[in-house]
Amino acid sequence: MSRLRPDRPSFVYVLCFDEPRCVTDGDVGGPVLHYVGVTRQDRPVNRAVKNHKARMLDLVYLAPGDERAEDDLKLNGRCPRCAGSLWYYLGDSSPSGRLQRDRASATPRQS
Numbered sequence: 423m424s425r426l427r428p429d430r431p432s433f434v435y436v437l438c439f440d441e442p443r444c445v446t447d448g449d450v451g452g453p454v455l456h457y458v459g460v461t462r463q464d465r466p467v468n469r470a471v472k473n474h475k476a477r478m479l480d481l482v483y484l485a486p487g488d489e490r491a492e493d494d495l496k497l498n499g500r501c502p503r504c505a506g507s508l509w510y511y512l513g514d515s516s517p518s519g520r521l522q523r524d525r526a527s528a529t530p531r532q533s
């Protein structure tokens with residue numbers, strides 16, 4: 423788990439790019455159209471934009487939320503701008519496999 427500062431409010435943000443790009447983040451397997459992140463920095467907009475070399479207009483969503491909200495957005499969310507899926511991982515070979523497994527164990531299927 424990442425050690426974010428629990429004493430600060432956290433924000434979840436969504437970036438939507440015009441064309442796929444490589445985001446400066448180790449958990450992404452390749453160029454992506456969307457990026458979902460969480461930050462506890464004082465200026466969440468700065469973190470969201472500058473950290474990923476994005477433009478202000480790439481930032482399409484910013485709201486209070488924690489890592490759980492971030493994961494939920496990645497798994498279930500739609501981009502507020504283009505309505506595209508916010509799931510941008512390639513498959514189980516990436517750390518997303520962990521996310522998928524977590525989700526599978528958290529929401530047992532009804533039969």
Ligand SMILES: [Zn+2]
Pocket residue numbers: 437438439455456501502503504505506
């Ligand atoms: Zn989008």
